[in-house]
Amino acid sequence: MIVVHVPGMSSRRDVRAVSARISDVPGVRTLRADLATRTVQVSGSAAPATLTAALATAGYVADSTDNPHPSPTRLGGPPVDTTFFPTDITDLPQATRPEVVELGDGDELHLRPGPVAKQLGDSTVRMLGYNGSIPGPTLKVRQGSEVVVHVRNDTDLDTTVHWHGLRLENRYDGVPHETQAPIPPGGEFTYRIQFPDPGLYWYHPHIREDVTQELGLYGSILVEPAEPEYWPPAHRDVVLTLDDLLLEDGVIAPFSRTETNYAAMGRYGNVMLTGGETAPAFTARSGEIVRWWLTNTANSRVFRVTVPGARMKRVGGDSGRLEHEELVSDVVLAPSERAVVDVLFDRPGELALEHRTPIRTYRLAAITVTGEVAEPPLREAFEHLRTAPELAAERRRLDAWLTAPPDKTLAIVAEMDDPGAAGVSGPVTYACPMHPEVVSEEPGRCPKCGMKLLATTPAVAHNTGHGHDTGHDDAAHAHDHVSATADGIEWEDDMAETNRATTTETMRWKLLDRTSGRDGLPVDWRFTQGQRVKIRLVNEMDSDHPMHHPFHIHGAGRFLVLSRDAAPEPNLVWKDTVLIPTGQTVDIVLDVTNPGLWMAHCHIAEHMHAGMMFSFTVDRAATS
Ligand SMILES: [Cu+2]
Numbered sequence: 001m002i003v004v005h006v007p008g009m010s011s012r013r014d015v016r017a018v019s020a021r022i023s024d025v026p027g028v029r030t031l032r033a034d035l036a037t038r039t040v041q042v043s044g045s046a047a048p049a050t051l052t053a054a055l056a057t058a059g060y061v062a063d064s065t066d067n068p069h070p071s072p073t074r075l076g077g078p079p080v081d082t083t084f085f086p087t088d089i090t091d092l093p094q095a096t097r098p099e100v101v102e103l104g105d106g107d108e109l110h111l112r113p114g115p116v117a118k119q120l121g122d123s124t125v126r127m128l129g130y131n132g133s134i135p136g137p138t139l140k141v142r143q144g145s146e147v148v149v150h151v152r153n154d155t156d157l158d159t160t161v162h163w164h165g166l167r168l169e170n171r172y173d174g175v176p177h178e179t180q181a182p183i184p185p186g187g188e189f190t191y192r193i194q195f196p197d198p199g200l201y202w203y204h205p206h207i208r209e210d211v212t213q214e215l216g217l218y219g220s221i222l223v224e225p226a227e228p229e230y231w232p233p234a235h236r237d238v239v240l241t242l243d244d245l246l247l248e249d250g251v252i253a254p255f256s257r258t259e260t261n262y263a264a265m266g267r268y269g270n271v272m273l274t275g276g277e278t279a280p281a282f283t284a285r286s287g288e289i290v291r292w293w294l295t296n297t298a299n300s301r302v303f304r305v306t307v308p309g310a311r312m313k314r315v316g317g318d319s320g321r322l323e324h325e326e327l328v329s330d331v332v333l334a335p336s337e338r339a340v341v342d343v344l345f346d347r348p349g350e351l352a353l354e355h356r357t358p359i360r361t362y363r364l365a366a367i368t369v370t371g372e373v374a375e376p377p378l379r380e381a382f383e384h385l386r387t388a389p390e391l392a393a394e395r396r397r398l399d400a401w402l403t404a405p406p407d408k409t410l411a412i413v414a415e416m417d418d419p420g421a422a423g424v425s426g427p428v429t430y431a432c433p434m435h436p437e438v439v440s441e442e443p444g445r446c447p448k449c450g451m452k453l454l455a456t457t458p459a460v461a462h463n464t465g466h467g468h469d470t471g472h473d474d475a476a477h478a479h480d481h482v483s484a485t486a487d488g489i490e491w492e493d494d495m496a497e498t499n500r501a502t503t504t505e506t507m508r509w510k511l512l513d514r515t516s517g518r519d520g521l522p523v524d525w526r527f528t529q530g531q532r533v534k535i536r537l538v539n540e541m542d543s544d545h546p547m548h549h550p551f552h553i554h555g556a557g558r559f560l561v562l563s564r565d566a567a568p569e570p571n572l573v574w575k576d577t578v579l580i581p582t583g584q585t586v587d588i589v590l591d592v593t594n595p596g597l598w599m600a601h602c603h604i605a606e607h608m609h610a611g612m613m614f615s616f617t618v619d620r621a622a623t624s
Contacts, residue, residue, distance in 0.1 A: 009033070016185070017058055021060075023257035024258075048064040052064055085257060089125070094119070095127060098275075099131070103147045104142070105145035105147075116216070120245070125247070128215040135216070136203070142195070155185060158185070160180060162206040164202045166193060167555040167557065167558065167594050174205075174206045199320040199338070199340070200318075208255075210266075214299055233378050234291040234342055235289050235378065236291065238290055240274055242273075243272070247269075247270060261500060262493075262499050264416065266605060267606060268299075268496075272364055282368070284369045287379060291340065297336075302579065304330050305354070306353075307351055307353055307354070309349060310351055310367075313328070313382060316340030317339060318338050319574035323394075323573065325387075326571060332579070335605075336550055336552055336576075344382045358487075391572045398562065408513070409513070410522060411538045412537070414510070415508040430442065435449065443455075488539075488583055504606075511602075525614075528592065532590065534589050539582060554598040555576075556592055557590050557593045557594060560591075562588060563586070592618055595619060
């Protein structure tokens with residue numbers, strides 16, 4: 001432990017500046033700043049001289065001492081804790097409900113990400129919101145329009161805004177260092193965003209998504225179609241984000257400033273946030289058709305949404321409507337995927353919007369259906385399942401794409417260090433963190449799930465399984481382990497302690513180019529505007545932690561899913577994210593439309609930060 005005395009650290013602004021500077025010094029593991037004593041305690045391997053030098057570049061004179069005396073005496077005032085990110089809620093405004101902002105062509109919007117206090121049940125926590133709300137404002141715009149968004153960063157870390165799913169100009173895509181410089185705290189950037197396609201999109205930062213998205217920086221964008229009959233009739237729109245948040249003893253589980261934790265599976269929450277609320281309530285009228293516009297903004301959790309007692313019709317996905325409207329009992333959304341669902345409430349009653357996994361049910365929202373009858377009557381229209389002509393046309397071209405060899409093949413592989421393997425003396429056995437009954441004398445893989453077996457000794461064995469309560473129903477998953485990962489989807493974090501301990505240092509998620517015998521990073525992908533490219537995505541079982549991945553491609557174009565394990569996709573929709581369950585091979589065809597340098601990555605925030613990302617180039621077509 002090093003204690004650094006910074007006499008010039010006299011305000012919260014100074015604390016933020018000092019903390020940010022010190023956390024960037026290599027070797028710093030944790031830091032705790034105390035405004036009362038004007039000291040910063042630093043743990044890790046950084047040398048004192050490096051710390052004072054780093055502070056000098058920020059204009060702070062500091063002297064430091066190695067391990068001088070016990071923790072500094074608090075002289076009063078509110079505690080300032082910047083061990084990880086600030087958690088203090090003093091003087092912060094309460095998070096508000098998102099405003100709906102209608103923007104016409106050429107309109108301007110000011111968007112300010114900044115800290116807010118958010119009440120979650122009995123606790124109030126520090127989170128981040130755009131314009132003070134969680135989620136941020138819902139933008140309503142028209143297809144074909146363009147709006148200007150001025151962003152000012154009121155947070156204490158760099159940010160950008162990524163406009164998820166929009167095929168826009170590359171320089172406004174919000175990728176730090178590739179399409180723009182990061183917006184520093186206090187800094188500004190102006191985006192011009194275009195909406196060529198109708199449907200539901202969203203926005204979020206592209207720096208430390210594991211932290212900022214979890215803390216509330218996300219908002220929905222509803223693009224109204226130019227074509228009047230594009231969607232079937234409905235009485236009302238409800239735009240909802242689906243999210244989860246990990247609370248431990250009333251505070252948000254800590255994030256490190258220097259590395260991403262929960263890198264193995266991503267951070268699963270134990271509090272559901274639906275439209276930013278823990279227990280939202282809606283009313284509907286009898287016979288009413290409510291169109292739910294759903295976006296999964298969670299770091300890692302896959303949602304399966306249903307409304308028992310009501311009828312559901314899936315009408316749209318990531319980017320616009322479905323080839324065939326279909327009656328469904330539920331919809332599955334991986335992180336960053338969207339679903340547009342018409343829900344018909346037949347008769348009065350108390351219903352609920354639920355998230356159902358194979359092992360448990362989460363109540364997301366209460367719905368009271370009143371006896372008032374919705375006008376005009378739309379039941380007949382609900383029964384009518386329409387077909388989208390533009391996607392029927394794509395269907396006719398599908399056979400050729402199904403039989404074509406892939407232009408690119410991308411494999412998903414994980415490499416995981418074994419935290420228990422080093423420094424262990426005496427007998428070692430190897431166990432699966434997800435299936436504690438699987439033990440071996442030799443290193444290897446779990447026959448049940450393919451997970452790398454991790455070294456255990458009796459002393460650490462209790463740490464690798466289900467020791468930490470994250471709100472799971474322990475009885476349920478002790479008995480029903482297989483179904484918790486049914487369909488190749490990890491519905492829960494079933495190795496919470498192991499997962500928490502994995503970082504971007506110890507876990508490497510890789511996208512490997514396996515195109516025609518290659519085996520390396522996809523470093524040289526280059527396409528041309530107007531091209532269509534068949535990409536095969538292989539979620540390999542031969543991996544240290546096989547699991548599902550939502551694979552996202554930025555606005556270079558949009559894609560159709562062709563097939564899953566060679567079975568043709570039954571219902572087409574334009575997409576920017578595809579969920580690839582464990583072990584599955586998914587073929588997509590990318591319609592390349594926008595030139596520039598574009599990212600592709602897993603939308604589990606922690607996976608992206610652990611290496612599951614790359615960028616490719618789209619050249620402008622010669623004629624355009
Ligand atoms: Cu992933």
